[in-house]
Amino acid sequence: MRSRSLPSSLVDACPCGRSAAYADCCGRYHTGPLALQAPDPESLMRSRYSAFVKDLRPYLLATWHPSTRPADIEPPEPGLQWLGLDVRRAVQLDADHGVVEFVARSKLGGRAHRLHEISTFVREDGRWLYVRAAD
Numbered sequence: 001m002r003s004r005s006l007p008s009s010l011v012d013a014c015p016c017g018r019s020a021a022y023a024d025c026c027g028r029y030h031t032g033p034l035a036l037q038a039p040d041p042e043s044l045m046r047s048r049y050s051a052f053v054k055d056l057r058p059y060l061l062a063t064w065h066p067s068t069r070p071a072d073i074e075p076p077e078p079g080l081q082w083l084g085l086d087v088r089r090a091v092q093l094d095a096d097h098g099v100v101e102f103v104a105r106s107k108l109g110g111r112a113h114r115l116h117e118i119s120t121f122v123r124e125d126g127r128w129l130y131v132r133a134a135d
Helices: 041-053 057-062
Strands: 081-094 097-108 111-124 127-133
Touching (some): 041 081
């Protein structure tokens, strides 16, 4: 009997920077029984970063609060490379509100880019949702 191995995309390191395989980290929030069920704002932020890396636009829209969610998300520019995520601060303000400060690094056309954002999150109906970048 042959053993079945997981696809390499599931055993590869998670793009979010945690020391876990994608399937055991952000992948479990992208698909399967825990889909859309990140347990806290930081986990949701990391899963959204991983979704950008893997171009999972439906997941990004599903985890975006309806009050600020765009109608769609443009596909990534050809050649865009995500280089890493640094979560600087993650604070759960109360049972249903949180803030995550992060820096996401990318490269496009030979130029490095940094997105430094302080994001706000809210929990509604038991699910954490990205609201917007703080002012």
